[in-house]
Amino acid sequence: MRSYEYYKPQTMQEAVGLMDRLEDAKFIAGGTDVMVLLRQKKLALKNLISLRNIGDLVYIDKKDGLKIGSATTHTEIVKDEFIKRFYSALNDATTHLGSRQIRNVATVGGNICNAAPSADTACPLLVLDAKVIIVGQKGEREVDIDDFFLGPNKIALERGEIVKGFHMPQFGDNTGSAYIKHTRRQAMDLPMIGIGARITIKIGKSEVRCRDALCTIDTISNVLARLQDEELEIEDARIAMGVVAPRPIRAKQAEAALKGKVVSEKLFREIGEIAATEAQPRDSIRGEAWYRKEMVKVLVRRALMRSIDRVIRPDDTIYPERLW
Amino acid sequence: MKKAITFTLNNEVIETEVDPKWTLLYLLREVLEMTGTKEGCGYGECGACTVIINGQAVDSCLYPVMEAEGRKITTIEGIMLKSGELDPIQQALVQNGAVQCGFCTPGMVMSAKALLDEKERPTEDDIKDSIAGNLCRCTGYVNIVDAIKSVAGGR
Numbered sequence: 001m002r003s004y005e006y007y008k009p010q011t012m013q014e015a016v017g018l019m020d021r022l023e024d025a026k027f028i029a030g031g032t033d034v035m036v037l038l039r040q041k042k043l044a045l046k047n048l049i050s051l052r053n054i055g056d057l058v059y060i061d062k063k064d065g066l067k068i069g070s071a072t073t074h075t076e077i078v079k080d081e082f083i084k085r086f087y088s089a090l091n092d093a094t095t096h097l098g099s100r101q102i103r104n105v106a107t108v109g110g111n112i113c114n115a116a117p118s119a120d121t122a123c124p125l126l127v128l129d130a131k132v133i134i135v136g137q138k139g140e141r142e143v144d145i146d147d148f149f150l151g152p153n154k155i156a157l158e159r160g161e162i163v164k165g166f167h168m169p170q171f172g173d174n175t176g177s178a179y180i181k182h183t184r185r186q187a188m189d190l191p192m193i194g195i196g197a198r199i200t201i202k203i204g205k206s207e208v209r210c211r212d213a214l215c216t217i218d219t220i221s222n223v224l225a226r227l228q229d230e231e232l233e234i235e236d237a238r239i240a241m242g243v244v245a246p247r248p249i250r251a252k253q254a255e256a257a258l259k260g261k262v263v264s265e266k267l268f269r270e271i272g273e274i275a276a277t278e279a280q281p282r283d284s285i286r287g288e289a290w291y292r293k294e295m296v297k298v299l300v301r302r303a304l305m306r307s308i309d310r311v312i313r314p315d316d317t318i319y320p321e322r323l324w
Numbered sequence: 325m326k327k328a329i330t331f332t333l334n335n336e337v338i339e340t341e342v343d344p345k346w347t348l349l350y351l352l353r354e355v356l357e358m359t360g361t362k363e364g365c366g367y368g369e370c371g372a373c374t375v376i377i378n379g380q381a382v383d384s385c386l387y388p389v390m391e392a393e394g395r396k397i398t399t400i401e402g403i404m405l406k407s408g409e410l411d412p413i414q415q416a417l418v419q420n421g422a423v424q425c426g427f428c429t430p431g432m433v434m435s436a437k438a439l440l441d442e443k444e445r446p447t448e449d450d451i452k453d454s455i456a457g458n459l460c461r462c463t464g465y466v467n468i469v470d471a472i473k474s475v476a477g478g479r
């Protein structure tokens with residue numbers, strides 16, 4: 001392996017300054033992507049600038065929404081009960097990302113900036129309307145996460161800029177979200193498809209909690225069938241898909257078709273079909289294109305069901321493994 | 325160019341010169357000659373190189389050596405009890421027939437130790453999750469999970 005210098009700045013400004021000054025340099029956070037590339041000799045550089053010792057990049061702030069520092073590790077996100085309850089899709093994604101050893105060092109900023117089409121935290125951040133906070137020599141700017149991904153390993157970051165964090169709006173009890181990672185193995189596998197969803201129900205019209213005694217044990221399909229006359233109206237919805245395009249994408253036609261509609265299983269089935277027309281998966285060793293497309297239909301429907309489930313019975317479905 | 329770093333290794337302060345391109349695993353095995361920590365894949369997939377850094381299980385094959393500075397690192401060599409006996413996790417692995425070729429064992433022990441240090445009474449799911457990043461070609465995992473369970477239940 002070629003030799004390189006290793007810098008350990010203590011502040012963001014110092015890190016940005018180093019990047020500006022040094023040639024052939026790269027940031028390294030948890031290093032679980034960078035170190036692999038270096039060791040496989042797919043990457044050669046002269047300077048590594050470590051973000052691991054910058055305290056200002058590690059935060060989980062819950063005032064007015066959710067703000068997560070880019071160097072926050074997946075383990076810290078998994079452990080946070082508030083994220084699990086109100087930003088569930090992010091908990092789903094980080095819980096099943098890599099192994100414990102990987103999650104203990106790998107960061108959400110690294111996952112997003114590496115910008116693999118399979119990056120597990122990408123779909124959750126897309127459905128949770130995250131803004132990417134970017135810091136450079138000239139100050140701070142904000143980009144919608146949907147405009148941040150440009151292609152495989154390509155992001156909207158200028159040379160010398162650093163991602164400070166991801167800021168998300170506040171969601172209340174009327175919002176549920178989910179991320180489903182479809183893999184061949186239960187652990188240590190990248191998704192062959194990743195689907196994120198969020199549903200926000202219009203408040204005021206009807207009671208959104210399921211209070212009937214069967215609620216805790218019944219399937220969500222049955223619960224929805226019984227709740228039909230409650231007419232749960234969808235105020236806002238998001239669907240994001242990973243590994244179906246060169247970058248993680250939103251299924252915008254499917255999202256539009258959800259807006260203002262009344263929740264039903266039939267609606268979710270139709271939405272799955274629409275989302276599949278927006279997916280352009282390819283054949284790969286992880287799965288063939290036709291199979292991926294079929295699975296988009298199933299998983300979009302399932303992610304929507306899980307999202308609404310988390311709205312109607314949050315206490316029971318907060319531990320989703322039990323029910324799905 | 326070599327750089328001097330200082331860190332705590334198995335409760336002993338170490339000062340040493342390192343090349344910034346080294347991984348922590350390289351320093352441990354090739355320089356300090358502490359070969360208890362194994363190298364399997366070198367890419368974060370197998371967990372044979374697992375050590376505990378500031379209380380957390382980490383793959384040392386992906387850990388830049390420069391980040392060891394100021395941190396507290398424990399390897400398989402450092403978990404023997406003061407009396408000179410094996411750690412309870414090691415004893416349980418022996419008693420449960422959970423060691424065959426033994427190549428994965430140091431990593432398994434470190435992953436299990438990080439879990440048990442953090443959670444006194446882990447569930448079976450916690451145990452499986454804690455070793456999901458540790459590959460074992462020999463045992464089929466059942467005896468390993470049983471061994472860790474016996475330690476968790478037995479205290």
Ligand SMILES: Cc1cc2nc3c(=O)[nH]c(=O)nc-3n(C[C@H](O)[C@H](O)[C@H](O)COP(=O)(O)OP(=O)(O)OC[C@H]3O[C@@H](n4cnc5c(N)ncnc54)[C@H](O)[C@@H]3O)c2cc1C
Binds near residue numbers: 105
């Ligand atoms: C065994 C193994 C299993 C894995 N499993 C999964 C999985 O299941 N799902 C998944 O999505 N990924 C997986 N990964 C990939 C990787 O662990 C994740 O992408 C991880 O989140 C990367 O974070 P990091 O901090 O380690 O990134 P690093 O390797 O440190 O950095 C990645 C990239 O982001 C840049 N970068 C990092 N932080 C910033 C910042 N703040 N500003 C600007 N640029 C920045 C770096 O320059 C680099 O280009 C796996 C990796 C391994 C080795």
Ligand code: FES
Binds near residue numbers: 368
């Ligand atoms: S050698 Fe480090 S994970 Fe395999």
Ligand code: FES
Binds near residue numbers: 423427428461
């Ligand atoms: S005992 Fe041989 S690899 Fe686990």
